[in-house]
Amino acid sequence: MMKLLRLCEMPPRWIIEPTDKEFALSSTAEIQCKADGFPKPRMAWKKAAGSRPEDYRALGHSDSSIQVRDDGTLVINSIQKRDEGYYLCEADNQIGPTLSAVIYVNVQAPPHFEIKLRNQTARLGDPAVLVCEARGEQPITIKWSRNGAALSAREPSPRYTIRQQKTDGGASSDLSLQETSRRDSATYTCVASNPFGQDNTTINLIVQEKPEVPFAIKVLNKSGRSVELSWSAPYNGNSDIFQYIIQYKKAKGRCRPVHWANAGGVRVVGSRAIDPW
Template sequence: PGEYKDFLYEPTVQLFPNGTIYFKKINKESQGHFLCESKNNIGSGVSKVIFLKVNVPAHFQTKTKQISVAKGKQVHIQCNVQGDNPIDIKWKMHATQQYLDESLDSRYTIRDQILDDGMVSELGISHTYRQDTGIYICQASNAFGQDEMSIQLIVQEVPEQPKNLRINSQQSRSLQLTWSQPFAGNSPIEGYHIYYKQISDIWQNAEHIAITGGQTVVNIQNLRPAKAYHFRMPSENKLGPSEVSTVV
């Protein structure tokens, strides 16, 4: 059917003298009709048409990816599989190995779209929580093979308040504060804000020191001798500040 063109050299195809064609690596573009002609000086020769059908297994060009979302926001996780339809796609959580569907959690929606060369599947989560952080597996299979893709979802939030704030040492006009780094909210802590005041004062008039997120120790200078102070602090990442710590 149609017009034929001479078979030209291709690095992944080998042509033998007996007419055999060997494809070292075949793809969908190789599918089609092949005309083999044989003739000599006697007669008009013979020919045969062969249709080559290339079956494409379900496969992913990209095996892994990572996406982030702010806690409370919706997120849509997509996987794009290539291969011959029909393709069956399933979603599951790596941690639990539990398959996901809309009956499991009302926040889930799954939408599939058939394409000429495969399918796109989208897992939607309408309202994200911290526990949604994890690796989601998109499994695809058809009659000719199967494959899977891993998508790491990171739900980001403001950090927790600093833990174990305490006075490590003190002198008449200075002291050292230490604390434990809290859960960062899946986003690096960018800084801490130390607020301190004399006990008789109000927090609106407190002194303020800003320090970088890698620190868990700070020296407070120029305190008034024989005066009692209160200290408290929040941590902060790109999503905002935490609640303040316990007052010491």
């Protein structure tokens, strides 16, 4: 005689109950939510419309970046700050009350610099302060380097100090040079990092000073009341040379200006005979 086995109805119960999660910005977020029962429960995810755990709306249909797998796993591709908030997972098989769990998804942003490269000038001998500001989740650590060589914030230096402080949206660091010298003209890199990633920005510091004296001055041609001179351009002090001042004097006399010459090769014609120095 055949015996019939009667299957018992069973309300949903958790296999994997979801809990609060943290994800790095732009990563793929996967949140498991599994339940069993008989009949097999239907799994559904919803997200709160606002900042409070209420007014939930269904997920997985209108947004192409969001997927709900058959096993109840919620997948958010390239998760963004807008995806942060309260989520509700439900398991329902029409037997007993619906099983539900509310979790909070926190999207953690790595540091980010709005400006990646900039130039800054300073006069020779003056102080200079280089500032980099990063946005992102705490804790943020900021480190400096000069032409690729690390600068220590812990070891005291008579030439520079490094100070870091928190800001509303991240962190800021100042590199202060007490008295700039020619060797301070360099590429300074600021690297900000936290548990979710890192970013960097570069500052080209240009220390400007007066130009050096022209050299290799030669008389190329001298005839009558004119003379043709040549010289080699000196170190320009990190600033364009706009003009040269040419002076002359007689064997017994004082220097007198002849002409203001634009930078570069020029031919200057004097208003009177010019004797060489």
